[in-house]
Amino acid sequence: MAYDDCDASRMPHFDETGAPVAVKILVAGGFGVGKTTLVGSLTEIRPLRTEEGLSGPGAAIDMIVGVEDKRTTTVAMDFGRITLNHGLVIYLFGMPGQERFWFMWDDLSSGTLGAVVLADVRRLADCFPSIDYFERRNTPFVVALNCFAGTRRYQQDEVRRALDLDVHVPIVSCDARERGSCRDGLVTLVDHAIDLVGSGVAVSPTRDQR
Amino acid sequence: MVRPYALVRGRTKPTGDVLDVISMIYSLRMSAPDPADLEPEHLAVLRQCGLPMCVADLASALDLPLGVIRILLADLRDRGLIRIQRPRPERLTDVRLLREVADGLRRL
Numbered sequence: 001m002a003y004d005d006c007d008a009s010r011m012p013h014f015d016e017t018g019a020p021v022a023v024k025i026l027v028a029g030g031f032g033v034g035k036t037t038l039v040g041s042l043t044e045i046r047p048l049r050t051e052e053g054l055s056g057p058g059a060a061i062d063m064i065v066g067v068e069d070k071r072t073t074t075v076a077m078d079f080g081r082i083t084l085n086h087g088l089v090i091y092l093f094g095m096p097g098q099e100r101f102w103f104m105w106d107d108l109s110s111g112t113l114g115a116v117v118l119a120d121v122r123r124l125a126d127c128f129p130s131i132d133y134f135e136r137r138n139t140p141f142v143v144a145l146n147c148f149a150g151t152r153r154y155q156q157d158e159v160r161r162a163l164d165l166d167v168h169v170p171i172v173s174c175d176a177r178e179r180g181s182c183r184d185g186l187v188t189l190v191d192h193a194i195d196l197v198g199s200g201v202a203v204s205p206t207r208d209q210r
Numbered sequence: 211m212v213r214p215y216a217l218v219r220g221r222t223k224p225t226g227d228v229l230d231v232i233s234m235i236y237s238l239r240m241s242a243p244d245p246a247d248l249e250p251e252h253l254a255v256l257r258q259c260g261l262p263m264c265v266a267d268l269a270s271a272l273d274l275p276l277g278v279i280r281i282l283l284a285d286l287r288d289r290g291l292i293r294i295q296r297p298r299p300e301r302l303t304d305v306r307l308l309r310e311v312a313d314g315l316r317r318l
Contacts, residue, residue: 019234019262019295023311045270079231079266084314088307091232091266111230111297113311183318190312197303 020087025186026109027078028134029118030126031097034146034176036078038118039092041179042186043080090186095130105133114140114189118176121145124162131163138201140193144174144185168195217251217278224284229265231276234295235283236262243291255282259292 027035078094093108095115109115115134119127127143134141145159156171165171170188175181215222237259245253251272258271269279286292301307 019236021301021307022232022234022264022297023301023307024232024297079270081267082315082318084311084317088310088314090311090315091264093231093266107228108231111232111299111302113302113308179318183315187312187315190308190315193302194305194308194312197305197308 020089022089022091024091024093024108024112025189026093026095026112026115027118028095028115028127028130028141029097029146030120030123030130033097033118033120033123033126034148035094035097035118038116038144038146038174038176038182038185039078039080039094041177041182042082042092044083045081097126097130099129102129109133109137109139112139114142114193116185116189117141117143118146118174119143119159119163120148121159122148124159127163131165135166140189140196142170142172142185142189142192144172146176147173168192215275215278217249217274218281218285221281222277224280225288226284229280229283229294230297231266232264232297234262234264235259235268235292236295238291238293243289247289248285249282251278252282252286255279255286256291262295 027038029035078092080092082090082092084090095105095108096102115130117127117130117134131141131143133139143159143163143165159165159171160167160169170192172185172188173181174185235255237256243253243256251274254272255268258268263271265279265283266276268283269276272279274282283292283294287294
């Protein structure tokens with residue numbers, strides 16, 4: 001593993017095996033909302049993914065209203081890496097959005113720092129399952145409104161009402177194609193996780209490692 | 211070109227616990243592997259993990275599905291050829307570490 005942008009002035013976090021400390025952040029949200037794009041904007045390595053052509057039957061299962069141009073979808077997972085310093089690495093995992101891949105969610109989400117739930121304001125309901133999932137598991141999450149071309153800006157409280165979202169859950173606007181914008185979304189998530197630890201919110205046992 | 215699950219003789223489940231995708235793996239050098247007992251992919255994993263590498267990075271580096279990598283790793287673990295460092299849940303509430311993550315992201 002290469003850690004080219006190592007900065008010797010910072011205290012590395014290696015554990016006793018000499019391995020860097022890895023933290024896991026999830027990118028969730030409905031089908032076609034931009035998870036693959038977001039992971040691709042942030043990762044320093046080629047995103048690991050398996051894209052499969054949308055067939056006729058698949059297209060019927062995967063509601064593509066509003067994303068009619070989409071011809072492939074992620075059937076395995078998106079995976080990206082951000083090396084923060086010599087001993088600290090973030091791993092990003094995209095959670096496949098379609099219902100038939102929900103069985104993968106538990107596998108990916110164990111021991112995660114938190115999640116960015118990407119939402120498309122034209123199809124807000126698509127992110128309900130992700131929000132339900134993280135609320136149930138007490139996993140810190142933020143909602144990131146992906147600003148697609150041609151969508152009007154929505155007021156955050158409008159979205160919060162529509163999603164029936166707790167007042168403490170941050171909502172940010174984001175352009176999944178822009179690295180800086182995606183980075184800001186992650187910063188908001190980590191700050192939120194820090195707030196939750198500070199406020200003494202219990203860590204759910206489901207966040208424990210297997 | 212070999213179908214990935216043929217590498218692990220059609221098995222779809224590893225022995226033991228499911229490995230977290232960010233578990234760190236490294237090769238142990240004390241015992242020399244018996245090449246007759248291992249597939250070339252097992253040896254490729256051992257070569258990759260001279261320095262600690264996480265499960266997802268391994269899948270990416272060797273271009274194999276996560277499920278196949280987990281089976282190969284379970285085989286190697288059962289033979290005592292690798293060490294597995296699982297992520298620690300207490301890190302998720304370590305504010306110092308979380309701050310370092312947030313600050314590191316801000317510097318990107």
